[in-house]
Structure formats: structure tokens, C-alpha cells
Amino acid sequence: MRRGWRGRGYWPGAGPFSHLPPWQRPGWLYGPGACWYLYDSNRTVLPPINQLKPEDENLILNDQKQAIVEQQKINQEMLKKIEARLKELKK
Template identity: 60%
Template sequence: MGWRGRGSAGPWPGRGPYSNLPPWERPGWLYGRGACWYMYEPYRAVPPTNPEDEATILVEQKIMIEEQLKSMQETLKRIQERLNQLKK
């Protein structure tokens, strides 16, 4: 259903395309009166990073993943030791 001119009487005050919604669910309530609420969509394009920043990010990710791998290997070693103890 579209908005047709003057609107109709509903449970909430006001006339317009969102008159069927309670005030706290209307776009103007959330983003402020007169705000371009459609510009605040959650799916924005991320600007590309320059090669130096990308290299720094990748090095940091590599270090973090290596630390996680080391921690997992230590955990697996402790589990294997405990399994060997339980088998005896």
C-alpha cells in the first residue's frame, strides 16, 4: 500500500507515508527531523587501502594467526598427554 495524499485516521497522530507506524518507528524519530535517513544505510563502500597500510595489516594478521596456532598446538599437546595418562 502506498501513501495517497492526505492519509487516513489511524492509531497514531500525523499524516504521511509513515502515519501507520508509531512515532518511535518512523525514520524522522531515529535520525532527526529533516535528516536524510536513507543516506545512513548500513552497507557503505569501504575506501581502498594503500599498499603500505595493507602490508602492515597483513603482517599483523600473520603474527596474530601464528600466536593462535602456537596456542592451539600447546593445547593439543596437553590433551594428548592427558589421553596418554588415562590410557595407562
């Protein structure tokens, strides 16, 4: 006895996701070609790069540097507290 669509499943189409209804297939959910990256490893999609002015890039980099320095200070303080607690526990 044949089931569904020409014996291949309930939904039309012949492919790796033919057992799924169209609205649950990767191409429907994530756009055309979403599942074919498995077969074409050279296909790389890069986001567009916005060109920044040197002044803007300088501001961004200075902010990032300041955030990293602040995080390093916090980490050093935590490390000192941990070392002090370890000394207490060894006594």
C-alpha cells in the same frame, strides 16, 4: 466507539509501525528507510573503502599473518595438553 487517531491507533501515520509513537519507530531510531530493507532486498549499503598504499597494506597483512601464526602455536600447545590429559584419563 472510535479510539485514538481516526480509529487506527493513538499516533498519526498509516504503516506497519503506526501503533508506536514516532520516537519508537525504526525510522526515528535508525534513520529514514531503516525498516524498508524488508521490501527491497536489492538495496545494499556498503561502507566506504579507504584505498591503502601498498606499503601500509603490506604492514597490515604482515601483522595479521604474525597474529595468526602465534594463535596457531597457542592452539597446538593446547591440543597437546588436551591429548595428554585424555591419555591420562584412559589409563
